[in-house]
Amino acid sequence: MGSLTQFPPTQKPSESVSGVTVRLAGDSGDGMQLLGTQLTNTSALAGNDVATFPDFPAEIRAPRGTRAGVSGFQVQFASEEIFTPGDGLDALIVMNPAALVTNLSDLKRGGILIANSDSFGDKDLKLAKLEENPLETDVIDGYRLIKVSMTTLTREAVKPTGVSTKLADRCKNFFAMGLVFWLYGRDVEPTLRFIEAKFSRKPEIAEANTLALKAGWNYGETTEDFASTYQVAAAELPSGTYRNIMGNQALAWGLITAAELSGKDLFLGSYPITPASDVLHELSKHKNFGVRTFQAEDEIAAVCSAIGAAFGGSMAVTTSSGPGIALKGEGMGLGLILELPFLIIDIQRGGPSTGLPTKTEQSDLFMTMFGRNGESPLPIIAASSPGNCFETAIEAWRIATKFMTPVIILSDGYIANGSEPWKIPDVGSLQPIEVTHPEGQDNGAEFLPYSRDENLARPWALPGTPGLMHRVGGLEKQDGTGNVSYDPENHQHMVHTRARKVAMVAEHIGDQEVFGSDSGTLVVSWGGTYGACRTAVNRCLGEGMDVAHAHLHWVSPFPRNLGDLLKRYDRVLVPELNTGQLLRILKHTYLVDAQGLNKIKGKPFKVNEVVDGIKEFSAAT
Amino acid sequence: MGSLTQFPPTQKPSESVSGVTVRLAGDSGDGMQLLGTQLTNTSALAGNDVATFPDFPAEIRAPRGTRAGVSGFQVQFASEEIFTPGDGLDALIVMNPAALVTNLSDLKRGGILIANSDSFGDKDLKLAKLEENPLETDVIDGYRLIKVSMTTLTREAVKPTGVSTKLADRCKNFFAMGLVFWLYGRDVEPTLRFIEAKFSRKPEIAEANTLALKAGWNYGETTEDFASTYQVAAAELPSGTYRNIMGNQALAWGLITAAELSGKDLFLGSYPITPASDVLHELSKHKNFGVRTFQAEDEIAAVCSAIGAAFGGSMAVTTSSGPGIALKGEGMGLGLILELPFLIIDIQRGGPSTGLPTKTEQSDLFMTMFGRNGESPLPIIAASSPGNCFETAIEAWRIATKFMTPVIILSDGYIANGSEPWKIPDVGSLQPIEVTHPEGQDNGAEFLPYSRDENLARPWALPGTPGLMHRVGGLEKQDGTGNVSYDPENHQHMVHTRARKVAMVAEHIGDQEVFGSDSGTLVVSWGGTYGACRTAVNRCLGEGMDVAHAHLHWVSPFPRNLGDLLKRYDRVLVPELNTGQLLRILKHTYLVDAQGLNKIKGKPFKVNEVVDGIKEFSAAT
Amino acid sequence: MSTDLPVLKPADFASDQDVRWCPGCGDYSILAQMKKALPDIGSRPENTVFISGIGCSSRFPYYMNTYGMHSIHGRAPAFATGLKSTRPDLDIWVITGDGDALSIGGNHLLHVIRRNVDLNIVLFNNSIYGLTKGQYSPTSAVGKVTKSTPVGSIDRPLSPLSVAIAAEATFVARSLDVNAKHLIATLKRAQEHRGTSFIEVYQNCNVFNDGQWDYMKDKATKEEHTLMLEHGKPLIFAGGTKGIRLNGLNPEIVELDGSIAQDDLLFHDEKCDSPQLAFMLSRLRVPEFPEPMGVLRDIDRPIYNVEINDQVASAKEKSGAGSLDKLFSSGDTWTVA
Amino acid sequence: MSTDLPVLKPADFASDQDVRWCPGCGDYSILAQMKKALPDIGSRPENTVFISGIGCSSRFPYYMNTYGMHSIHGRAPAFATGLKSTRPDLDIWVITGDGDALSIGGNHLLHVIRRNVDLNIVLFNNSIYGLTKGQYSPTSAVGKVTKSTPVGSIDRPLSPLSVAIAAEATFVARSLDVNAKHLIATLKRAQEHRGTSFIEVYQNCNVFNDGQWDYMKDKATKEEHTLMLEHGKPLIFAGGTKGIRLNGLNPEIVELDGSIAQDDLLFHDEKCDSPQLAFMLSRLRVPEFPEPMGVLRDIDRPIYNVEINDQVASAKEKSGAGSLDKLFSSGDTWTVA
Ligand SMILES: Cc1ncc(C[n+]2csc(CCOP(=O)(O)OP(=O)(O)O)c2C)c(N)n1
Ligand SMILES: Cc1ncc(C[n+]2csc(CCOP(=O)(O)OP(=O)(O)O)c2C)c(N)n1
Ligand code: SF4
Ligand code: SF4
Numbered sequence A, B: 001m002g003s004l005t006q007f008p009p010t011q012k013p014s015e016s017v018s019g020v021t022v023r024l025a026g027d028s029g030d031g032m033q034l035l036g037t038q039l040t041n042t043s044a045l046a047g048n049d050v051a052t053f054p055d056f057p058a059e060i061r062a063p064r065g066t067r068a069g070v071s072g073f074q075v076q077f078a079s080e081e082i083f084t085p086g087d088g089l090d091a092l093i094v095m096n097p098a099a100l101v102t103n104l105s106d107l108k109r110g111g112i113l114i115a116n117s118d119s120f121g122d123k124d125l126k127l128a129k130l131e132e133n134p135l136e137t138d139v140i141d142g143y144r145l146i147k148v149s150m151t152t153l154t155r156e157a158v159k160p161t162g163v164s165t166k167l168a169d170r171c172k173n174f175f176a177m178g179l180v181f182w183l184y185g186r187d188v189e190p191t192l193r194f195i196e197a198k199f200s201r202k203p204e205i206a207e208a209n210t211l212a213l214k215a216g217w218n219y220g221e222t223t224e225d226f227a228s229t230y231q232v233a234a235a236e237l238p239s240g241t242y243r244n245i246m247g248n249q250a251l252a253w254g255l256i257t258a259a260e261l262s263g264k265d266l267f268l269g270s271y272p273i274t275p276a277s278d279v280l281h282e283l284s285k286h287k288n289f290g291v292r293t294f295q296a297e298d299e300i301a302a303v304c305s306a307i308g309a310a311f312g313g314s315m316a317v318t319t320s321s322g323p324g325i326a327l328k329g330e331g332m333g334l335g336l337i338l339e340l341p342f343l344i345i346d347i348q349r350g351g352p353s354t355g356l357p358t359k360t361e362q363s364d365l366f367m368t369m370f371g372r373n374g375e376s377p378l379p380i381i382a383a384s385s386p387g388n389c390f391e392t393a394i395e396a397w398r399i400a401t402k403f404m405t406p407v408i409i410l411s412d413g414y415i416a417n418g419s420e421p422w423k424i425p426d427v428g429s430l431q432p433i434e435v436t437h438p439e440g441q442d443n444g445a446e447f448l449p450y451s452r453d454e455n456l457a458r459p460w461a462l463p464g465t466p467g468l469m470h471r472v473g474g475l476e477k478q479d480g481t482g483n484v485s486y487d488p489e490n491h492q493h494m495v496h497t498r499a500r501k502v503a504m505v506a507e508h509i510g511d512q513e514v515f516g517s518d519s520g521t522l523v524v525s526w527g528g529t530y531g532a533c534r535t536a537v538n539r540c541l542g543e544g545m546d547v548a549h550a551h552l553h554w555v556s557p558f559p560r561n562l563g564d565l566l567k568r569y570d571r572v573l574v575p576e577l578n579t580g581q582l583l584r585i586l587k588h589t590y591l592v593d594a595q596g597l598n599k600i601k602g603k604p605f606k607v608n609e610v611v612d613g614i615k616e617f618s619a620a621t
Numbered sequence C, D: 001m002s003t004d005l006p007v008l009k010p011a012d013f014a015s016d017q018d019v020r021w022c023p024g025c026g027d028y029s030i031l032a033q034m035k036k037a038l039p040d041i042g043s044r045p046e047n048t049v050f051i052s053g054i055g056c057s058s059r060f061p062y063y064m065n066t067y068g069m070h071s072i073h074g075r076a077p078a079f080a081t082g083l084k085s086t087r088p089d090l091d092i093w094v095i096t097g098d099g100d101a102l103s104i105g106g107n108h109l110l111h112v113i114r115r116n117v118d119l120n121i122v123l124f125n126n127s128i129y130g131l132t133k134g135q136y137s138p139t140s141a142v143g144k145v146t147k148s149t150p151v152g153s154i155d156r157p158l159s160p161l162s163v164a165i166a167a168e169a170t171f172v173a174r175s176l177d178v179n180a181k182h183l184i185a186t187l188k189r190a191q192e193h194r195g196t197s198f199i200e201v202y203q204n205c206n207v208f209n210d211g212q213w214d215y216m217k218d219k220a221t222k223e224e225h226t227l228m229l230e231h232g233k234p235l236i237f238a239g240g241t242k243g244i245r246l247n248g249l250n251p252e253i254v255e256l257d258g259s260i261a262q263d264d265l266l267f268h269d270e271k272c273d274s275p276q277l278a279f280m281l282s283r284l285r286v287p288e289f290p291e292p293m294g295v296l297r298d299i300d301r302p303i304y305n306v307e308i309n310d311q312v313a314s315a316k317e318k319s320g321a322g323s324l325d326k327l328f329s330s331g332d333t334w335t336v337a
């Protein structure tokens, strides 16, 4: 099985387009995430640039058929470089009424709407809290509705395998997949391989899914519903070998790579929390890299265990999200005064409090910047895309070890769960991270644990080293000796030293780059909004507007040239998925009269929202 | 005993002065705090304005005679209104060498230095890590050194009581007290009463202390060492009955009063920590006011227990300091989204981490303003002096209940342990705090726990009320119903609603008042620096400078007129005991090019430091 | 409880919110039994409060038409302590999970129990983190393969009952999600007890840890593996074919083939003041022993919320209700004309 | 331990920092005994780490010429777990107080013990918060009058040993600050044990809770109140005049006037796998019973830091040392020319 002959190339006319945005929506149980991943992979393999955005329900499995239970997966694949999963949908596939009503508004006028008509019975409508069948009402006017009896057709298709109807219905998503693959001329081979591998121990299931896939493909080819297919040519990506990667996966791999580059074993102290848990899951799979993962009893123990491991000389990391990071504040403060290198990773989600665990938000810039008692500055770096999480992890560890300081990494639910093609780096060419530890001594000479090098970094002396015994702790320490000190002058000196250290990081992160024109409106962004902002600025530039984009990688400290740069432009616009946290920090740092473009809806920016924001703002001022 | 006849008024000439600053310094065991308190009380009773500043060692009882073990108490008493315990010392009383070397630098040139010469033996010098006896070296040049064999004289004096030498030596501080009382013509009656009360069950001790006190007094009167005494006339304070009060005591009493004014029982959930513990201690003494104090297992449980009590309708409070407040961030975030009224009190100390527990610092403005995940604005009010802690507590509770929100109170170690005369308020004239709870209903009508009044406050419906059953929680809630809601529009609406609520507090806190001229340099301060800043501005005004002072009571939100006010002045100077936390918030709020005057030494500002700062700044720009 | 009020039905305790647990989750049964138990106890919706932490189990309060708080992870006992200390008139139930109560919340559990605050704590033990999609918990067995332990857990699990007993618990019981009758009875016993009542409920998470408790449910094995506790009765199980007796300090299983007199067996005593017996029972684990179901311990001890309020009452008696004037003018004062 | 190195003296373990406890504090004696014990054990300063929380007791690391961390309040076990998991070669001592370990740190204590991380935990129990100047602690007796309980505490105290045992402890012991010989011996036993060793040391805070343990120290009463444990020996005290035997599950005191044979007494067994005996001993309290001193329990169980490193080792064996190239190109990839 699985040879292409079973999936004859289409005889129908095919329209070639530069890009397509598709969303697959159904019940949590309907396997939409799997469908989406397959469509993403095969599109990537076809050489398209792709970007995805899964949208999970908050509940593990909200009751079948309810609006709360709808699970969605959006993917954009294109023949040009893209940075977002797309705004309006070209096609929407819905497996039930709940999926239809919760997603229809995002479908472009004239867009394709494929619905599994078998699941629009009275019971289904009731579960979705609907009086009447939307497929029969005018809500679907203006869309290209195609009703497909997926359930019936799938049952038909898998009959030969003799699987139960219950199992047969589980194959529905592969039927839909076949249809979508046909519609966009996607190669089924990788998916067939996937099926074979995944169900190797259940051949009849493998067979059934394959048949469903084929039935969906054939349905597109044979029925009158579809006049033509769409072709999206390969994009011109830099040459190299690519793979598809999700943000949390890239982050985990970046951490492993940083450990390898610095010749350290990786220790993760973490407590599960959405959307950060997958980093723990991924790292726990790679013990053969010397990775030790510790699922602590809570977030406090997690950060403290990381500090303990850092004291011992490991590359130590702790991961969490808003509520958990809030609990780490005291521990982070200790790490800061101990001047030990380790990473605190915050995969941000909607707040405040428990907030919106499965939704994205740039919620914690303020907390990570200011959420500790006393004067507690720390370097903070923010990842800008799923793939960028990889470099971010390495860069963070490089700075942490160079300056002997904890470093905070900010990611968010959107890039953590999103995916994009990732150019596999040439491992050999990755720059090693130099880490040194002072040698032991038996000359009885005094060892100064708080002496400093040109970066104000203190020596990372490891337990087990003869002659370097020393004590660290949370009470203010005397510079040099590290002894407890209540001396007023020393305290002020140490507060300034710790601040200067963070400021000096600016010397090692390069200048801020700008994309676009060098006057007019400057769009300043950070973190996960990179894609939407870059695309929006690009589009505005295309329309001849005087606009530029500066995307910050480090938010603490800022690049040395940022101040001058801001002054160069007539207007500064700061789009954020919060009420303006970076905005306020820019204002007090540079007294720049910037303006915010803010969205706090648990969703990423749409490109159009940023475009409109730029236009309004540029017009207004 | 105890009749003034034993303490004949002095025959020596007496010089009258407008104010005196004295510091008593000795070993933790020497009873300097007691001596200081007595001198403070008797001076207050004499009608002086007084301000005190105790300076404890970090250790409970560091080894006798060591520098680490020195305990100091500074008091200024004056015939005019004063706001600080004074800068340079007019007199310094030291009980041992360690006390001398650690305090001498604060003594004014020509100031009186009284030393217990009996405790300057080789052993004492060694404990103080001194090669030679400072009383014999030039370090004391330029001071009016008076050596007194206090130990010997005290032993002599108390002989009649037949107490052991060990006990006799414990009376040393009363000898010193007698001497100081004589020097400044203070009434000994209150102290005699105090002795009688305190040692009622140990008459021989009472007797010994009284004899020591008298011996000290007579020593001043009879020996040649002292040419004259000093008289400080009564100050012209507003008429009324006064008492001396410490900051933490005033805070506790303010909380009790707020509870009474709102007809609520007070619940405190707290975990001990320096310098906040005394609020717990004080409140636990007043159970007859219906006060319930709960010493929780940690700070997290403390804030959570307070939220539980608030849910039940009590006036709930939690108190801590930096490291403990850092642990409360998650709980505070919940309280904020629950929109329940309760108070979080942060008695700030030197940070970061464990930092300088016994030292003062305006360390936590940033943390209390921004230290929570997600968008988490809260009202924050800062006490400005020991006595002001009283009104601050009442004001905070008034706002908390009016707006149904947690409110943060900031104090610090300096005002918490400092004391000043406090005009006892006329209880009858205190404005009651209206708190209402919705009535029960049995009409089955839907109850909307998140419906809002004109202040955006939701109803405070109490468990036990029929028909108002409802569920609250940390997930985003639908406005009105309070049901869990993942709706994007609702989330943005709620984020803005919570922010607007805090902003609206500005309507109820009055406009910012300014002291001084209405152009030139504006000094903006908050919290415990009030006294130093007000005195400094006063002095500059006296010198004809164009300067004014705006002291903020609420730091979140700011008074409505603050922005305009800042613009009215040529220069804005912001003195803070941190690296410029308010400064940065003012900058991003008003884009004002203000400058900071910062000190991070674990000590309050000296008036001179602020004066110099104002002059430099005004000259520079 | 106000019995003059109309008798309530389980439906009166149901809120209008859709229940959002996975189909087949053991939580549904526990919710159903709670709704049945409360009317029998005579609870009133307006006087009842459910406080939970975070987790699937902690969604519970949303589904009850009572007062409720879905608080933060692991801290429910602290909220409940603050509420009960100030509102002793309320019936407060704490709903928690094995991760919520024993991982992040272990310390609060220890302390609420030692204080003996008058609360009913129901721990839904599914030996997994459900809400976060399947990591091992403090009650997961060594070797357990989960998302965070791909080659098996290496942490020795805690026995919730042993921990509660060591924390000086006055009421400790265990029940099973699907055993409606037993669960209802146990909930009632908890409500009757004055002081902290701690109940561990074996609950099935059919999505991430399906079948965890099957050995206590399957017809074939449950008799053999379940020790039903009855106060004053000997420890007998396996349909009366086996019993437990003491061998020194340790329990041993004996065949009841007639060779052994019932009196030689160990008798259950909920009321015995020493925690020795309850602790021993809490250690019984399959396969060596059957696992006890029912009330292990039920004794009387001073109650935190009673004591804290008594201290207030007697302070008022002693010094009279507080007067601000008196307070302010205590100690030295002086008057400026 | 590297015995080829020069033998060390207590002074070699003393740091250059002035000790800053109150004169007369029990902590001085514990510090002195620790310095004596370490050389005998063969510890090396460079391979030894002291990790503490916050409290008077937690100042301990500053006074030892070893590696040390004075961390944050209650969390020392978590730091130690991270360090030991990655540096199993180090000898790690956790120094904590009754507030540090049982109040704010109770949860970390439970979990480090159940994981059986190879650490030595020494809890200085002075039944008071010393550093914060005298509030009651989780081991303070009911009715205790302190700064925060002016009319007496109403919280039932925890038994540190009972809690440790319920947390599946593999080594549990108790000693006394001033009993130098016994304390040194106990510290050595703790170091010999592989896995978490938990020692409660009765310590006097002469400033805020003076005399707490006098009944264990006064010539007149100590014999009567102390039960010195010896493995394999019967439980005898009061200078051999009294013994303890079992009555059912519960202990009872008997006069050893000859009427009772030694074999009828309860015999101590540190090694017994069931925690039953250790738990019973942990419950013995004056005045009813003498209080046990010495090792209550010492058994072998898998060790967290060993297991976590074994999992890494076997992963490397199974899949070979990690290769980034392999990792990156796992799964579907495609090439752009
Ligand atoms: C401070 C914090 N940390 C972590 C989480 C994520 N989280 C939510 S529930 C949970 C554990 C759930 O397990 P359990 O308590 O057993 O409840 P169950 O879902 O199994 O019923 C975790 C880790 C959180 N919400 N808050
Ligand atoms: C987070 C935090 N909360 C509170 C404190 C204040 N604090 C320091 S030590 C201590 C308790 C000390 O008692 P214990 O652990 O018994 O140690 P001891 O001083 O008695 O030796 C407290 C409450 C702190 N330092 N940090
Ligand atoms: S994940 Fe498990 S525990 Fe949670 S609702 Fe689903 S079945 Fe129940
Ligand atoms: S306060 Fe108590 S425990 Fe602390 S050092 Fe002094 S005597 Fe020791």
Ligand SMILES: [Mg+2]
Binding pocket: C055, C097, C098, C099, C124, C125, C126, C127, C128, C129, C130, C137
């Ligand atoms: Mg669970």
Ligand SMILES: [Mg+2]
Binding pocket: D055, D097, D098, D099, D124, D125, D126, D127, D128, D129, D130, D137
């Ligand atoms: Mg203690």
